[in-house]
Amino acid sequence: MATETTTTRDARRPVLTRLLRDRRARFALPVLATVAVAAVASPLLGDRSAATDTDRLLTGPSARHLLGTDELGRDVLARIVDGAAVTLAVATVAVGLALVLGTLLGLVAGYRGGWIDALLMRTVDGLLAFPLLVLALTVVAALGPGLRNALIAIAVVATPRFARVVRGEVLSLRTREWVSAAHIVGVPTPALLRRHLLPHLAGTLGVFAALQASTAIIAEASLSFLGLGVQPPQPSWGAMVAAGTDHLDASWSLSVFPGLAILLTIAAFNLLADALRDAFDAHRPDLTPGR
C-alpha cells in the first residue's frame, strides 16, 4: 500500500536523522556494521581460522599474522572475523527471539490484564529473580553446550525482561485517547495491538533491544568463559578472551584483541541504545541495562 510506505519512512525519518547526527551513533553504527560485514564475509576466508600450526604458537602480531597467533597457532585476526558471526547471532537471533516472545507476552499481559496478566507476571517475576548468569548457565548445562543452546538460554533469560518492559509500556499506552478511539470505533483487538500499540513500542524496544544485545553478548562471553558457550572449533570472542587470559603473560595480544572486539561491540550497543533513547526522547528508568 502506497500510503503505508510513505508513512513509515516519514515517521522514522526524524528519528533516523537525529540518530545520524548523534556522536555516539556515529561511533556505534560503523562498529556494528563492521561486525556485521565480518560475520557475513567470514566464510570467504575459508578455513584460515581453523588451521592450527604448532610451530607458531602464541606469536605476537607480525606481517604474516597481523594480530598474532593463538595457543594452537591459529591466526587471531581470522578467528576474530569468524567469531563476529557468533556475536552477531547472539545479538540478533537470541535477542530477536526474546524480543518477539517477550513482546507477545507483554502485549497480552498488558492489554488483557486479569488472571493472564497475573499468571504471566508472577512467572516473569520469578524468572527475573534468578541471577541471569545462573539461569543461563543452568539452561545451557541442561540442554548441552553449544551455540544453539547458548542462544536459547540467552533468549530464555531475556524474554521476561522484554515482557516486563512491554507490559509496562502497554499499560500506559492503552489509556491513550487514540487507543480508546480505535476501541470505540470497533477496531479488532489484534489489529489494535498491531497498529496502535506495536509501532509505539518501537522506540522502547529498539533501545531495550540494543541494551539487551550488550547484555546478551556479555552473557555469551561469560558462558564461554565458563566453558559452556560456543564449542570448538567455532571461535567465539568470549571463548577467545577466556583462552587468552590463560596466556596473558605469554602473549598479551591473545586476549587483548578479541577483548577489544567484544568491548567495542558492547560499547557500540550501549552507545547506540543511548543515542536511540535520545532520538526517541524517552527517559525511562527501567531501560537501564541490567545483567
Add this chain to the structure above:
Amino acid sequence: MIGYLVRRLAQLIPVLFVVSVVLFLLLRLLPGDPTTEILGQEASAADRAALRADLGLDTPLWRQFLDWIGGVLTGDLGRSWLTDEPVAGVIVDRLPATVELGLIALLLAVLIGIPAGVLAAVRRRTATDSALTGLGVLALSTPHFYLAALLILVFAIWLRVVPPSGYVPFTEDPAGNLVRMVLPAITVGSTVVAVVLRQTRGSLLAALGEDYIRTAEATGLRRRRIVTVYALRNALVPVVTVTALQIGALMSATVVTETIFTLPGMGTLIVNGIFSRDLPVVQGAVLVVVTFVLLVNLVTDLVYAWLDPRITY
C-alpha cells in the same frame, strides 16, 4: 503499611513456587550421573546404583520434588550429595563472602556512582561529562572476567600490591579480608557504579527540567541547594529502583568474579554445584539467592515510600 508488607510477602509465595518448580525441573534436566563425582570415576556400577538409591534418585520426580519442597518448608534444605554437609550450613558458610562483595560494590556505587553522576549532570556537555559518561560506558562494556583477569595481572602479578587470591573472614582478620576483597569488589562494582552513574546523571537532568526546579530558581535559591536538595532527592527515586534491579545482576557478576578470585561465596557454590551435579546445594543456594532478590525488591518499594511521601501503602 503492615498490611501491605504482609500482602507483598504473601505474593512472594506463588513466585517462589514458580521458582522452585523451574529450578528443580531445570536441574533434573542436567545430564550426567551425580554419583560419578561422589564415588570417583573408577567406582563400580553396583556401588553407583546403591548410592543412587541412597540419594533417592530412583524415586519418581514428583516424589523427589515433594520431598525437597517439604524439607524446605520445614527449614531443612537437605544435605550435600557430595560432602554430606547440611546445605543450610554450607550456605551460611558461603554467605559472608558474597554479602561482603555485594555490600562493597553497592557502597562503591553510592560513594562513586552518585557523586560522579551528579557531577556529569551538573557539568552537562563539558569534557568532565564526556569523560565520566565515557568511563561509564567503558565499565558497562567490559566483561567481568576480562576486567578481573586484567586486575589480577596488573595489581597482583606485576605490582604485587594485593594477594591474588584467598579469602579470610572479616571477623578473623579485617585488614587481610579487605585487602583481598579490593579487586573482586572493583570487578563486581564496576558495572553497578556505571549503572548508578548513568542513572543518576539521567534522572538528575530530568529532575532539573521539572517545573518545581524553575520555581525554586525563581525564589532565588542557590544552585547548589537546588541541585542537591530539590533535584537530587527526586532523581534518587529511579536511582534506587535501578540499583535494586542491579542486585540480581550483581549475583551474576559474583558468579564469574568469585570463580576467578576463588572466593568461597554463593556464586562459586552454585557454579561448582552445577558442574559437580550437587543438586541439593544448587537448589538451596539458588532458592536463597532468589528469595533474597525478591525481598530486596520488596524493601525497595518500602524505600520508595520513604523517599517519596506521595506513595503510601
Add this chain to the structure above:
Amino acid sequence: MDTPSVHPALLSRRALLGGTVGALAAVSLAACGSDSGTAGGKGRGGTLTVGFDNEPTTLDPALSSAISSDRNVLNLFYDTLLRQDRDGSFVPALADRWTEDGRTVTFTLREGVTFHDGTPFDAEAAAFNLRRVIDPATRSTKAAALKNVGSVDVVDARTLRLTLKASDPLLLIHLAHEPGMMASPTAVKAGDYGRKPVGTGPFVFDAWRSKVQLTGKRNPTYWRRATDGSALPRLEQVVFRFVTDTKVLRAEVTTGGVQLVRTLPPEEFNQLAGDKQITMTDTGVRRSYYVALNVTRAPFNDPKVRAAFAMAIDREGVGKAAAGGQYDLAPSFATAKDWFYDPSITPPALDPAGAKTALGGTPVPITVVARRRAPDPTIAELLQSQLTAAGFAPKVEVLEAQTQLDRMRKQDFDAALLVIDIPRLDPSLSFDPYFSSRGSNNWSGLADSTLDRLLDTAAASEDRAVRKQAYVEVQKRIVDENYWVFLHQPKSPLIHSAKLSGIVLDVDGQWRLDEAALAS
C-alpha cells in the same frame, strides 16, 4: 623436538628450566631418600601454606574417591601399618614388623601410639578399620583393594592377623595407602567423620572450611622420630588453601602466598623458571593423556581405521601446544623411570596423508568426547584439526566430567580424550581397570582374551621379571591394535618455596610432610 621457529622466550625458559631440574634432582633425592638426617638442623616450627587445586570431598580414607590426590591431605592425619618408600620397598610404621606366611599376614603393632582423640591404637582399632573397609555396608571406595582378605583377627592387643582368600601381591601396597589408614574408632562411631578426621598422624585436624582452607596443627605426641632422633613433625601448622585457578595459584607461589603447590600446568610453571625463591624438581610425576577408541562400533571396530587415527595424531604438536614443550612421549602409562617401561614399543608414525589414503577418500565421521577442564578442550581442538586434515570428520563434544563418563560407560562415543596421573602405586592399578574385559573403566569395550590373560599373569605374580615381561606385552598389544592412542605426558614437577625442605614423596608422588621444614 624443537624446531627453529619456536618462540624464543619459550626456548630460553625451557633451557633454564632444564638446568634447574638437573641441578635440583640431587637435592630432591636427598630429601626423598631414607637419609633425612641433614634435615635435623633445619628450621623448626612455622606454618606451611599449601596451594591445593583438588579439594577432597571427604577426609575419611575409606570413602575417599580421588585416585591419589587426597592422600596429600590424608597423610597429614593418618598413618598406615607400613609405609612404602619411593623405591617401592616397605618400611615399618604403625606395625613394628610383619610376617607373611602363605595366606596369612601377621602384624605386630607399635606400642604406645594413641589417636589424636586419646583413643589407644591397638589391634582392635586396626581390625576395626580394616573390617570397616571390607564391610559392604560401609560402601568403601577401597573395598576392592582388600577383596582378597578373608578375615581380620585380633590375636592380642599388639598382634593382628589377616587371612587371605587368595594370595595378593598388591595387598601390602594397598595397606600402605588409603585402605590401610588407621582412623580412631571412637571418632568414626561418633559420626560425621568425613569432616572431622582423627588419626595417629603427624598433624591433628584443626579446621576445614570448604573451598577455602583446611588446617592441621602439629601433633606434639607423634610417635615417629627423625633419623637424628629429633621430634617430628617439624612444622607447627599446615594450611591447605584451595585454589583452583592455575594462574592465581602460580601468582600465589610467586608472591609467597603459598610455599607448596600440588601441581601447575606447564604454561604456568614455565614462567617460574629462574625465580630463585622457587624450587622446581622433576620427581618423575607425569600426567598421561590418552585417546580411547570405542571398538564396539563402527568405525573404530575396524583396526585399519584405528591405525589411521593413530597416524593422524601429531603427538609432538599436542605436547607443544598443550604442555608448553614440557612433556615426554611414551608408548603407554609407563614413564621412562618405571620398571615396566620399554622404549622399543612405538606407535605408528605421524602420517596424515597415509591415514587419508587408508580411509579411502570420504571423510569418516567420528565423535570425540573431552572433558571441560583446561587444557583438555584445547587438545581436543587440536586433535580435531589434525584429524580433519587426515580424512576424518570429527565432531568434538566438550562435556562435564559426569556427562563424559556417562557417555563413555554407555559406549556412546567414538574417541574419548582423558588423562590419568601416573605413576600409580602399581602398574596393575593403571592397566587393569582400563584394559581388562572386566575392568571398571574399559572405555574401549575391549574383550581381548590375549590382553586379559597377560593382565592376569602380571597381577598374579610377585616376580618382577615375569610381571615386566607381561606388562611389556600388554603395552605392545594395546599399541599394535591401536585400542588407545597415548598422547603426551606433561611434566608435573614438585614446586615449592626454596625455604621449604624435607618433603618426602610416596611411590606415586604424593607428599608426606612430617619431615618438612621451613627455613626462616
Add this chain to the structure above:
Amino acid sequence: MPLLSVEHLTVTFNPDSRPVPAVTGVDLHVDAGETLAVVGESGSGKTVTALSVLGLTPRPPACRTTGTIRLGDTDLTSLDARGWRSVRGRRVAMVFQDPSTALNPLLTLGTQIADAIRAHEPVGRAAARERALAALELARLPQPGTRLEQYPHQLSGGMRQRAAIALALAAGPQLLIADEPTTALDVAVQAEILDMLDTLRRDLGMGLILITHDLGTVATHADRVAVMYAGRVVETGPTGQVLGDPRMPYTRALLAATPRLDAPARQRLVAIGGHPPDLAVAAPGCAFAPRCPVALDVCRDERPALRPHAPDQLAACHHPEAPLPGPVAAEHDPTSAGEPTGEPVAEFDEVVLHYPVRRGLLRRVVDRVRAVDGVSLRLWPGRTLALVGESGSGKTSLTRTLLRLERPTGGTVSYSGIDVTRPDREQLRRLQREVQVVFQNPYASLDPRMTVAQILAEPLRVHRLDASRTELVRLLEQVGLDAAALDRHPAAFSGGQRQRIAIARALGPRPRLIVCDEAVSALDVSIQAQVLNLLADLQREHDLSYLFITHDLAVVRSVAHDIAVMRHGRIVEHGPAERIYGSPTHEYTRLLLEMAPGHPTQAPSGRTAAWSR
C-alpha cells in the same frame, strides 16, 4: 519612575542555528500597586517575557536576550548569576501555571517556603519557620500551622496554588508575576485566587503582572493590558480603553471570539480564521496580516509600529480605524428553538458507577468511590446536551459508560434501544459505527505514528465503508482542511487542526451521536471559536446529536440546547440551555455562573465597564 520597565526586549532561541524570535522588541512597564495583564494566545511570547524578567530564560548559547530590563534603579540585564539570585524571590517573584508541578513533591511546604526566605535573609530555622507560617497566612491557607508539615500532594489544587503564592510572597517581592495562575484550576477556585491576588497587590503595594489568555480575567482584574501576538506587543493601554475600544484588529477579533455568558445562547461566535504564524519563518509585515479580515497590501510588506491612539493606548496597526466585520455578524441558529422531539438517541437510566476501594490484608472492598451515583439523562436527536461540572464531578465517568470504556455498576445505558452493556454482534457494530468521540487533548487523541489518511481510513475500513482518497478528502473538506493534509502526520498540525482531524475521523462512519469530551478546552480562544462553529455547522448538516462535556458554561453557550450540571456524581440541575443560563435554580449552578470569568456580577472596580454590555 515605574517599578519595572522593559525596553526593546528581544529573546531569540537557538540564535546560532535555527533562530526562533520568541519575543521581539517588547516594551512594558509596571508601577507599584498596579496590575498589568499580558494577554495572548499560546506561543505569543508572554511567558518568555516574564521569564526574562527573572533571568530564567535558557542560558546562552541556547538563547540570546537583548534590550534592557530595569527594576527600580537596577539594570537587571547587567546582573551576574549572584546578582540575579538576589533579585529572584526577593524583588521579583513568580507564580506558575500548574501548581501540581510547580511545587517540589518530596519536600514539605514549610521546607520550601523557609528555603525561599533563607535564600535571602540570614535567619535561623525557627525564624524562617515563623515567616513561612506568616506567608501561608498571607495566602489565606486554612490551618497554616499544620500545612507547614504537609506535602503538596496532600493539598487540593486551589490550596496548592495558594501555597505556591505563599512561596512567591515569602521573601516580600516588589513585583509578582503570575503566569496563568488559574488555568489549571476549577472555576470556583479561579475567582478566589484572582481576588486574593488583587487583595495582596493592594495590601502589599506590589506590582502585579498577570499573564493570561482569558479576556474575562483581564477585564475584571487588570489596570492596564498588553496584548501580545507572535512575540510582539500589538496593543497596550488601560484595560477599559483597550477592551472597550480596541484598535488592533487582533484585539477586536479576540474579543469577538471569546465565549461570553452575556451573549445570546446558541449564537455563532466570530472566529478568527487561520492560525498563528510560525515564528521560525521570518516574514515582513504585520504578523497578523494573514488572518486579518481588513489587511491591506501594506500590512503584508511593512510591519506597523506601536502608535498612540488614545491617551496611553498604543496599537500596532496601519489602519486602526478600518471597520471590522464585527460581532454583529453572528447569525442566530434557527434550529435551537423548541422542545426535543422524537425518540431519544441515547438514555442513561439510574446509572451508577462505583470504583471499589480495597484495603487491608485481603484487599477487601471497604468503600466505594461513587463516581456516578444514579444519573438519568436523555440525549435527543439533532440536539446538544452539555454536561457541565468541575473535575471529579463524574461527568467523564458517565460518558465512558456510553462509550463502553467502563461498565456501569448499576442502571442501564442504552443507545437507540440497544443496551450498551450487552449488545449482540449486530448491535455492537451499530454502536461502534454510530457513536463516536472527540477527546480533549488534541495531542493525545491522534495516533502520532499514522498519517492523517490512515487515521481517517481506519474507522471506515473497520466498517467496510468507502475509504477511498476521494472520501477522505471529502471528510477533510468538511472540517476545513484540504487534501494536502492526507499524507502528513499529526505532528505537522496545530492543536486546532488536530481537533479538526479528530472530528473528521469521528464523522467518517456517519455517526448519529458524537461525544465531545472537553473537545475545545485545550484550544486557544480564536481556535476554540472555529471548532465550536464547525461543530454547530456539522450538527445542522448531519442532524447529529452531541454529548458535550465541559467545565466551562460560557464555552457551550453557543452550542448547547440542553444543559445538565453534575456534581459529586449526581445531576443537580437539568434543563433547556436558555432556562439554565437565564434562571438557574440550583445553588451550585448559580455559583458556577457567577464565578465564571467575565460574569456581569463581577465588577469590583468598574474596570469591566467596557466588557459588560
